[in-house]
Amino acid sequence: xxxxxxxxxxxxxxxxxxxxxxxxxxxxxxxxxxxxxxxxxxxxxxxxxxxxxxxxxxxxxxxxxxxxxxxxxxxxxxxxxxxxxxxxxxxxxxxxxxxxxxxxxxxxxxxxxxxxxxxxxxxxxxxxxxxxxxxxxxxxxxxxxxxxxxxxxxxxxxxxxxxxxxxxxxxxxxxxxxxxxxxxxxxxxxxxxxxxxxxxxxxxxxxx
Numbered sequence: 280x281x282x283x284x285x286x287x288x289x290x291x292x293x294x295x296x297x298x299x300x301x302x303x304x305x306x307x308x309x310x311x312x313x314x315x316x317x318x319x320x321x322x323x324x325x326x327x328x329x330x331x332x333x334x335x336x337x338x339x340x341x342x343x344x345x346x347x348x349x350x351x352x353x354x355x356x357x358x359x360x361x362x363x364x365x366x367x368x369x370x371x372x373x374x375x376x377x378x379x380x381x382x383x384x385x386x387x388x389x390x391x392x393x394x395x396x397x398x399x400x401x402x403x404x405x406x407x408x409x410x411x412x413x414x415x416x417x418x419x420x421x422x423x424x425x426x427x428x429x430x431x432x433x434x435x436x437x438x439x440x441x442x443x444x445x446x447x448x449x450x451x452x453x454x455x456x457x458x459x460x461x462x463x464x465x466x467x468x469x470x471x472x473x474x475x476x477x478x479x480x481x482x483x484x485x486x487x
Contacts, residue, residue: 394432
C-alpha cells in the first residue's frame, strides 16, 4: 500500500476501506497513505512489545508454513463455494495489476480487522452486558450480526455493488464462514484465507 502511487490507491474502495476512511476523517486524519501507514506503525509497535516477552514463547518456522498451507485450504474451499454461486467477494477495479493485487491483500487485512476482530469483539462485549449467555451463543450471535454488516458494506463506496438480496445472502454466508474461521483459528488464518481467496479470484479473472 505504501509503495503504490497515489493514482493507483485512489481507485481502491471497498466497504471496510470507506468506513475506515470516514472514521479517520472524523479525527481530522485524511490522505491516501494514513491507513497503510497506521497499519505499519501498529505492526511495528506490536513487534517491539512482543520482543520483550519472546523468552516466554517458542517461535518455529514450521508454524508459519502450516498457517500458509491451512489458509490455502480454507481460501480454496471459499473459492469453490463462491464460484458455484457465480459471485466473488472481490472484483477487479481497473486494468492495472498493482491496483487489483493491493485491493486483494488490503481487503483480506482491513476487512478481517474491522468485521471480525473489532466488530465481533464489540458485539460480544455488548451482548455480555445485556444478556447472561454462554460464550458459544454470544459468539454465534456476534458472528451473525458481523456478517450482516460485512455483506452490507460491500454495497457502499464508489465501486460498491448495486443492492440485491441474493448477493447480500451469499456474502452473508461468506461472512459466516470467515467469522467461524476467525473464532476457531484466529485472525492470522482468517486474514490469510481472505487475502489468498481474493488473489485466487484475481488470477482466475485475469487469465480468462
